[in-house]
Amino acid sequence: MHWIALKMLTGDRSKYLGLIFGVTFATVLMSQQVSIFVGIMARTGSQILDVRDADIWVMDNKVRYIDEVPGLRDNELLRVRGVPGVDWAVKLYKGQVRARLADGNFRNVILFGLDDATLAGAPETMVAGDLADLRRPDAVIIDTAGYEYMWPGEPVVLGRTLEMNDRRAVLVGVCKASAPFTTLPILYTRYSEAGRFVPKERHLMSFVLVKAAAGVETQTLCSRIEEQTGHSALTRDQFFWKTIRYFLASTGIPVNFGITITLGFIIGVAIAGQTFYLFTIENLRQFGALKAMGVSNGRIVGMILLQALVVGLLGYSIGVGLTAIFFESTGHITHLAGLHMYWQIMLGTGAAVLVIVVLASLLSIRRVLVTETAIVFRT
């Protein structure tokens, strides 16, 4: 009977392709939009994840997310260092400044000021130059996407100069860094240099990065730091999710993406459901004939579910493939780099497609089951 079900399904080419198109469309819309949404949300906290050498971020206890941070007094660093269980603690500046290029153009950039002695929080992978060159006077390192943004289409040339706060900066390296939420270049410099590049602020230190001593439980140390300093101390993951939660709660991004994803699901249900229902209605007499000839309701249900599952599997496979092609072909575009399809999204989309085809087939199944078999004798 499975063979007959598949022949019935593929026999009507236009409806067969229409069904697959409906599921494919829903799959592409859901998998691509969810992937972009998750990618963008991950970008909001990507700079937190890029700092791999510290366990804990200490900040003002009113901080809501990484891009809105008031400075701490310098002596807060010493207070943190005095908390039992702290292996080391260093200062970190993170903020936005305006950089003017040699040709007079200017760009807003994200500036990281790293501890002069340890360079804690520095990028892990250099594409050009050496991290040690950051110790040279006026030195800055830029991420690859930022270099393309600042000097589009130009080959990597070290020694270029730019100005921030009317202070000269020299490019000594290009590094890899995760794309930020806003497509701004990321510049790394020493903390002492950051003090020159940033317009005068009384307190420059945005964060204190902390490494827990061996054997000290990170969460315990966070509580201890908060208790002794009155500041917020979060693990890397906690700060990452705090930032994401801020963007989820305070921006229209989830609503917009949510609407698109929901529409994708609804359209998938509508197209697949309507087409599948029409397909069943047109075959109602044939199903009736099969029932008359000895096919049980259970086998009829099995036939319809098989048809739905085949359509779902094909549509899902094509849809996921198209999404993969999209991300593969846009990976070289700077502002889309780093966005990709997560395996969890593939699974989630698969589950949604399963719901779509089951919903689509339920109506059809019901119609076939309630239809009197004697319909075959009517003209």
Add this chain to the structure above:
Amino acid sequence: MLGLLRKQQRFTPAAPVASHEAGPTAAVHCRGVTKRFGSADSGTWALRGVDLEVPPGQMTLLVGPSGCGKTTLISIVAGLLEPTAGEVQVLGAEFARLSGGSLVRFRGANIGFVFQQYNLLPALTALENAAVPLLIAGQVRRQALAKTAAVMEAVGLGDKLHSLPSQLSGGQQQRVAIARALVHEPRLLVCDEPTAALDADSGRTVMELLRRVAVQPGRAVIVVTHDSRVFSFGDAIVHMSDGRIDRIDGSPRV
């Protein structure tokens, strides 16, 4: 929906289906069969107490004007409709005592159908369409198709095995439907207006074919028709009107 599925299981499992030899001599035995469509107060009576016996080895024609209850009667005889009241015994099996699943299996094994609109599956070739009852019975496809090819030869369609229904004339499609009805060697063949959609020549050819290949010892053939041109093919003619049997020309008795 689950309720619909369970509907097949609501009857007490029936006794094993009696063989033809063990049952009464009539292939079909109806006593006081009535059928009402709609509610008790405003419904319509399609059958008003039908008594009928159809012997095997004969072709019995059910004739009468539109709306007289012919199609309702064969739907009940074929186990596709439940009567409102009365007793129906087919090939020794009392339908009222069969569970839904048993009735479906009984139908698949013992009854062949020829429909006015053929009801062929458009995506299947003529050979595949005719093999459907064997596939339903669980036969391996290759064996089923091989056996069906011989039946297709018998109905004169040996050269159209791989044609789709859309590539066949009405008469040819009905011959495929007859092959499909006979391929699993049923003991009761039910034909609903098999010539209604055909021209006179094709209709005669189909009836000759039914007469030649369908009527066999041990198999009863019931043909519903209002086409008086084919009356001569029946061994018995049951005349119906207004949900009742008026008279019978030939051997079946009321």
